[in-house]
Amino acid sequence: MTVLAVSSVSKLFPGVRALDQASFDLQAGSIHALLGENGAGKSTLIKILTGVYTPEAGTLMVDGQTRKFATPRDALLAGISAVHQERNLISYFSAAENIMLESLPNARGMINFKQMHEQAAHWLESLNVGIDPRTPVSKLSVAQMQLVEIAKALAQQAHILLLDEPTASLTPHETTHLFELLRQLRDNGTALVFVSHKLEEVFELCDRVTVLRDGKNACQSQPLAELDRQQLVKLMIGREEQIPERPDTGRHSNDNPDSPALDVRNVDTLSGHRDISFSLKKGEILGLYGLVGSGRSEFAKALIGLDTITRGEIRLDSIPATIKDVRTALAQYRMGYVSEDRKSEGLILEHSITSNIAITIWDDLKNSLRLLGNRRETAAAQPHAQRLQVRTPSLQQQVGNLSGGNQQKVSVAKWLAARASVLIIDEPTVGIDINTKNYLHELIWQLASEGTAILLISSDMPEMTLLADRILIMNDFKLTGEVANTRDYESVSQAIMSTIHQQDTTLEQH
Amino acid sequence: MTSHTTTPTEASRFRPFAFLTSNITGLVLLIALLATFYSMYATGFTSKFNLYTMGRVMAIDIVIGFAMMVVLVTGGLNLAVGAIGVAAAMFGGWAMESLGLHWGFGALLALAFGGVLGAINGLATVKTGVHSFVITLATMSVYFGAMIVLTEAEAFRALPKDFTVIGKTRYYGFVSALLPIALATGAILLVLFRYTALGRKIKAAGANPRAAELSGIAVGNTVVFCHCLSGVLAALAGLMLTARNGAALPSMAGHVGQDWLLPSFLAPVLGGTLLTGGTLSVVGTALGAILVSVITTGLLLMKFADFWLNLFLGLILLAAVLLDRVRSVYAARRQQMQVD
Numbered sequence: 001m002t003v004l005a006v007s008s009v010s011k012l013f014p015g016v017r018a019l020d021q022a023s024f025d026l027q028a029g030s031i032h033a034l035l036g037e038n039g040a041g042k043s044t045l046i047k048i049l050t051g052v053y054t055p056e057a058g059t060l061m062v063d064g065q066t067r068k069f070a071t072p073r074d075a076l077l078a079g080i081s082a083v084h085q086e087r088n089l090i091s092y093f094s095a096a097e098n099i100m101l102e103s104l105p106n107a108r109g110m111i112n113f114k115q116m117h118e119q120a121a122h123w124l125e126s127l128n129v130g131i132d133p134r135t136p137v138s139k140l141s142v143a144q145m146q147l148v149e150i151a152k153a154l155a156q157q158a159h160i161l162l163l164d165e166p167t168a169s170l171t172p173h174e175t176t177h178l179f180e181l182l183r184q185l186r187d188n189g190t191a192l193v194f195v196s197h198k199l200e201e202v203f204e205l206c207d208r209v210t211v212l213r214d215g216k217n218a219c220q221s222q223p224l225a226e227l228d229r230q231q232l233v234k235l236m237i238g239r240e241e242q243i244p245e246r247p248d249t250g251r252h253s254n255d256n257p258d259s260p261a262l263d264v265r266n267v268d269t270l271s272g273h274r275d276i277s278f279s280l281k282k283g284e285i286l287g288l289y290g291l292v293g294s295g296r297s298e299f300a301k302a303l304i305g306l307d308t309i310t311r312g313e314i315r316l317d318s319i320p321a322t323i324k325d326v327r328t329a330l331a332q333y334r335m336g337y338v339s340e341d342r343k344s345e346g347l348i349l350e351h352s353i354t355s356n357i358a359i360t361i362w363d364d365l366k367n368s369l370r371l372l373g374n375r376r377e378t379a380a381a382q383p384h385a386q387r388l389q390v391r392t393p394s395l396q397q398q399v400g401n402l403s404g405g406n407q408q409k410v411s412v413a414k415w416l417a418a419r420a421s422v423l424i425i426d427e428p429t430v431g432i433d434i435n436t437k438n439y440l441h442e443l444i445w446q447l448a449s450e451g452t453a454i455l456l457i458s459s460d461m462p463e464m465t466l467l468a469d470r471i472l473i474m475n476d477f478k479l480t481g482e483v484a485n486t487r488d489y490e491s492v493s494q495a496i497m498s499t500i501h502q503q504d505t506t507l508e509q510h
Numbered sequence: 511m512t513s514h515t516t517t518p519t520e521a522s523r524f525r526p527f528a529f530l531t532s533n534i535t536g537l538v539l540l541i542a543l544l545a546t547f548y549s550m551y552a553t554g555f556t557s558k559f560n561l562y563t564m565g566r567v568m569a570i571d572i573v574i575g576f577a578m579m580v581v582l583v584t585g586g587l588n589l590a591v592g593a594i595g596v597a598a599a600m601f602g603g604w605a606m607e608s609l610g611l612h613w614g615f616g617a618l619l620a621l622a623f624g625g626v627l628g629a630i631n632g633l634a635t636v637k638t639g640v641h642s643f644v645i646t647l648a649t650m651s652v653y654f655g656a657m658i659v660l661t662e663a664e665a666f667r668a669l670p671k672d673f674t675v676i677g678k679t680r681y682y683g684f685v686s687a688l689l690p691i692a693l694a695t696g697a698i699l700l701v702l703f704r705y706t707a708l709g710r711k712i713k714a715a716g717a718n719p720r721a722a723e724l725s726g727i728a729v730g731n732t733v734v735f736c737h738c739l740s741g742v743l744a745a746l747a748g749l750m751l752t753a754r755n756g757a758a759l760p761s762m763a764g765h766v767g768q769d770w771l772l773p774s775f776l777a778p779v780l781g782g783t784l785l786t787g788g789t790l791s792v793v794g795t796a797l798g799a800i801l802v803s804v805i806t807t808g809l810l811l812m813k814f815a816d817f818w819l820n821l822f823l824g825l826i827l828l829a830a831v832l833l834d835r836v837r838s839v840y841a842a843r844r845q846q847m848q849v850d
Contacts, residue, residue, distance in 0.1 A: 306723075330726040339724055348718045350788050359714055359725045362707035371705040414725060 001028045002064075003191045004049075004080075004160055009058030010215075011044050017215055018044040021058065024210040024221045026160065031182060031192045033202045033224065036212035037236055037433040042195055045212065046162055049193075050082045051075035062160070076102070081153030082162040085431065087145050089137045089152075096120035096133035099152045123151040127181055141293050143174040150181070161185065162193045167201060168430050171291040171459060172497065179205055197431065199229055200462070211235040237434060260315075261453035262303075262335070262422050267312035269302040271295070273477045276312070280422070285444065285454045287468030287485070289461075289496055295477035296457045297340060300424045304329040304337045316422065330360060336420035338412055340427035340457070342404075346411035349400030353392060356399050356410050357381035360418035384413040388443065405436030412443065423447065426457040441467060465492045473499045533782050533833075537797040541804055548808035555811055561684040564807045566677065569688035570750050571799040573695055574770050575777025577743035579795045580699070582778050584716045584736045585787025586642030590631060590650040591744045591774045592767020596760065597657040598624035598741070599748030603666030603758030606673065613673035621745045627653055628741020632734035642737070654766040666758040677753030688750050692796070695746065700792045712736060717788025744770075772823050776802050779830040802826070 004026040011019040019041045026032050036042045047053045049060070051069030060067050062078045069075045089098045096117045097104075105115040120133035129147045137145060146166060153161055163182075167175045182205065186192060194206055202209065203224065209232070211218040218235040227235075260279035267276045273295055280286045290296045301307055303314065305323040314321050316333045329335045339345035347356055358365060358377045365372050365380055378395055385395055388409040392402060399410055408428065415423055425444065429437040444467055448454050458464050464471060465485060473481040473496060481499035485492055548555040574591060581588040588594075602620025605611045611619070631649055635642045679687035703709035715722040715729040723729045747770075752758045763769045779785065780801060781794025805826070806819050814822075 304724075325726075325728065326724055327726040327728055337724060339721075344718070345720050345724050348714050348721050348788070350717045351714065355710065355714070359710075359722070359727070362710050366707055370707075371701070372707050372710065373705050377710075418726075 002026065003028045003062065005059075005061040006045070006049070007059050007061075009045070009048060009055045009060070011041075011048060011053055011055050019048070019055070019212075020215040022212060022215065022217055023058075024217070026191045026193060027208075028159070028191050029186055029189045030207045031186050031194055031205055032221070033206035033209040034193050034195045034212070035199075035202065035209060035232070035236055036218075037435070040212040040236075041215040042212055043164070044215075046082060046164055046193075046195065049075065049080055049162060076156055076158075079158050080160045080162065081156055081158035082164065083146060083149045083153060083166055085165045085168055087142070087149065089145055089148060091136070091138040093137060094133065095124070095131055095135050095137060095140065095148050095151075098137055098148055099123055099133070099155050101152070102156055119155070120151070123155045124148075126154065127151055128184075142169045143171070143178070146170070146178070147181075154185075159189070160191045160193070162195070164195045165197065165431060166194070167196060167198065169459070172461060172493075173291065173500075175201070197433065197437075198460075199232060202232075203229070213238055233434065261317060262455070263315040263318070264303075265313045265315070267302075267314065268310045269299070270308040270310055271298050271302065271477070273299050273302065276479055278472055278479065278482075280453045280455055282421075282453050283448050283451050284470075285448050285456055285468050287464045287471035288455060288457045288474060289459075289464055289471050290474035291500065294474045296474050297426055298477070299474070300337055300426055300455070300457060303424065304335060330418055330420075331363075333422070334418070334420050335422040335424070336360070336415035336418055337424045338415060338426060338428060340430065342407055342411045347399050347407060350398060353385060353390060353395045353397055353399055353402070353410055354378045354381040357384050357413045357417050360414045381413075381417065384416045385410070387416065388413050389439070405432045408432055408436065408440065412440070416447075420452065422453045422455070424455045424457070427459065428456075429458075429460065429463060437463075461493045461496070462489060464496075465489050471496060475500055533780075534791070534794055534797065537780065537794065537801055541797065541801050544801070544804050544808065548804070548811070552808045552811040555808060558684040560807065560811070562680045562686050564803060565684070565686035565689045566754050567807065568800055568803040569686060569692035570747050570754070571773045571777060571803050572692040572796050573743055573747040573750060574774045575781070575795045575799040576695060576699060576792070577740045577747060578774035579778040579781075579783050579790055579792070580736050580743065581642065581740045582783050582785060583703075583712060583787060583790040584642075584733050585719070586635060586733070586737075587646065587785075588628070588631060588642065588737065588740045588744075588774075589646040589771065590627070590653055590767070591740065591747075592763040592770035593650045593654040593657075594624050594627045594741050594767070595744040595748035595751070595770060596763045596767050597627060597653045597748075598745030599752045599758050599762070600657055600661055600666065600760060602745075602749055603669060603752060604661070606670055607666040607668050613670040616670075617673070617749055620749055621742050624741040624743075624745025624748070625738045626741065628744070629734055629738040631741070632737025635737065636730040636733050650766050658760055661760055663760050665760065667756075669752070669757060674753055674756045677750070677756065688754065691746075691750065695743070696792055696796050703790060703792060708732075708735070713788055713790070772820070772827060773799065773802055776823060776827050776830065779827065785831070 002025050006025070007023045008021040009019055009023070010017065010021055022041060022045060024032070034042055034045070044053065048055050051072040051074050054070065062080070067078055069078070099120040100116050105112045105119065117133045124131050124133060127147055127150060131140065131144055131148065137148065140148065166178060170178060182192060194202065196202055206224050208221050209224050209227065210220055211232070213236065261282045262280040264279065265277050268274055276299065278286070288296050298307065302309055303323070305325045305328055314323070316335065321333055323329045323333065343349065354377050358381045361380060362372060365376050367376065382395060390406050390409045390413065392406065399407055402410065428440050428444065432440070441463070444454060444456070456468055465487060468485050471483045471485055472479055473483065483492060483495045483499065554560050577591045578588060598620045601623045602616045605619045606613050606616035631642065631646050634645045676687050681687065703713065711722070711727045712732045712735070715727055715732040719729045751762055755762060777798035778790070778795045780798030781791045781796070783790040783795060802823065805822065809819055809822065
């Protein structure tokens with residue numbers, strides 16, 4: 001049964017046709033993949049379906065009736081809910097309050113808390129998740145928040161659920177759980193739209209697929225069984241995918257095995273890391289894998305001086321280092337950190353590309369009068385923007401105006417400008433299209449082969465096995481194992497998961 | 511990634527409300543329009559004496575606007591601008607009159623004193639993490655109260671002639687000597703924010719403190735510096751006002767310095783400095799202050815009472831803030847559709 005039919009929807013923005021006669025139809029009890037590169041129009045389409053944008057042309061039919069959504073509320077009332085990439089929960093409310101927010105049980109204006117908790121518990125139980133409805137959302141993990149959002153959608157009687165990159169910040173384990181849940185919802189008759197950049201997941205989960213390219217349908221509601229990965233990629237990018245071959249180098253030839261670029265010895269931190277020891281050689285890519293909340297990014301931040309190190313020693317180029325802030329990390333030890341959160345930690349969206357790249361080297365750019373004009377800044381930033389192929393009409397363009405992939409390039413470029421010799425790269429390709437992703441992977445190899453020591457944090461297992469030389473496993477703020485990367489996805493991912501799992505069982509025994 | 515990589519270009523080319531994002535032209539036009547209107551309908555507007563007195567008001571308003579602007583860029587604000595200005599001017603008056611110091615030395619001490627009071631605001635903001643609104647609301651009363659207690663609300667009226675003459679000097683019969691001081695201050699600020707690494711760091715820290723911190727910028731230091739600079743500028747405005755009055759009066763900026771509050775916000779906000787931090791316009795702030803002083807002078811000449819002025823200025827501030835809001839919504843929308 002067709003629950004949602006989108007026909008020939010177009011959306012214009014000044015100077016650009018974001019959607020151009022896009023169509024697809026959604027069946028009850030099925031999971032429909034919506035794919036496309038960044039900028040292909042997926043987000044625009046989702047915003048139209050959820051009533052955020054009004055289309056210029058085309059029709060939406062929900063349950064056989066033509067609908068026009070003027071506000072997001074109209075879409076909710078028609079039974080369409082969306083779980084967005086960004087969490088949309090009120091963090092200081094409880095899970096129950098968030099779930100029931102649209103229809104709080106009340107009598108004469110007073111909220112009936114008992115009833116609210118019961119109803120919320122019912123929805124959470126139907127998802128088979130053990131979250132106490134009284135828990136404040138701020139105490140939940142990212143994965144749990146997402147489940148609360150799904151529960152909220154169910155509480156709103158949604159029978160059409162849009163999921164925008166739901167696995168972007170989930171671990172494989174959490175992803176598996178989410179997928180079980182989505183299948184269960186599908187079997188109960190809910191229609192799901194699944195947006196993801198991870199094709200493995202699409203093939204695992206979805207029945208049919210619609211691909212958008214430049215706002216147009218590259219394919220429309222096609223059964224996924226008819227397509228293979230190559231064909232799907234071709235539909236998305238309009239040509240064959242080129243899987244990058246890692247230039248084999250023998251670059252980590254251990255020419256100087258006794259002097260690692262970064263040596264961490266028995267380090268404890270204030271945020272709770274215990275006895276962390278590892279060393280990272282020049283030109284090596286060391287992976288740091290762990291579940292969300294295992295303390296990976298926190299440790300990276302402790303290294304660059306954003307957290308206090310309470311015990312142990314850090315040596316850079318064999319010299320014991322005391323790093324009290326990012327400035328010291330950068331100026332004295334040439335250590336940089338590419339944040340996982342480029343929008344709030346990596347970039348200054350309102351400022352120009354040149355400023356965002358040169359920000360790490362402003363002090364070095366002063367002329368003899370200690371002045372620094374736009375021309376000098378641009379001259380310094382340009383080679384890096386060029387090397388990274390940042391696509392923009394002008395380097396004075398605000399970074400906020402760039403696509404996600406180009407933004408990520410800028411947030412890496414500033415560390416190239418800073419000539420970082422140790423670079424911590426945190427989730428470099430989350431939410432980034434295939435082309436840019438491949439490009440960034442090549443760049444990371446290149447940097448390593450030029451001698452940069454790279455600590456790579458990633459939850460993307462294929463990415464990890466593609467890039468890293470060795471993989472450290474972090475669990476609960478401790479290092480619990482190391483896996484040598486043979487580049488064989490199956491065996492490496494199994495080794496990683498069993499290391500984590502083994503830890504789980506030992507934890508349970510305590 | 512073919513046609514969509516060009517999205518930013520196409521979208522930035524199409525900007526029907528571009529005049530909102532660059533309001534320098536708008537301000538100049540508005541000032542010219544008002545000046546023309548007043549020269550026709552407000553008797554005496556174009557007289558040499560009126561131009562001279564208007565210039566004196568203008569110069570002080572410009573510096574007051576700068577004092578607020580340099581804190582707005584950090585994403586904070588400084589309600590104590592008036593209190594610092596008066597306290598520092600009284601300090602300078604005391605140094606010149608009671609200590610008998612050379613007026614130049616007294617003025618320097620006053621500027622330094624303003625800087626110290628501002629730095630205290632900055633340090634308190636950074637160390638406690640409390641918004642500067644609360645900190646400066648408190649210090650506004652503390653500074654002003656302490657000044658009244660220490661001076662026993664007595665004015666310093668016997669200031670060195672060499673100092674007070676600055677307030678009375680006019681070039682060509684209609685240009686106040688205070689104007690070049692304000693413009694020179696503007697030039698220094700322009701260089702600071704456009705041509706120095708420090709100025710860039712301040713803007714980066716104001717726009718996104720977290721990202722700036724992670725790029726190796728000492729965000730706390732930039733905030734303290736800006737508050738300190740704000741104190742120095744407030745002190746400068748206080749000294750200019752003292753020179754104009756010929757005396758340092760505890761009441762010259764109203765109770766707790768409140769008379770400066772409205773002009774201090776009006777000038778930067780009219781000039782396009784965003785209240786969210788990270789963006790500022792030195793020229794815009796100066797033009798904003800010029801606009802305000804032209805409006806008030808004209809209204810006074812047309813015999814509108816003081817409370818009318820307040821009403822008008824309040825309305826203008828509201829309109830300017832709404833415009834600021836429209837601007838940021840518009841900017842956000844452009845950004846939004848290009849991310850899609």
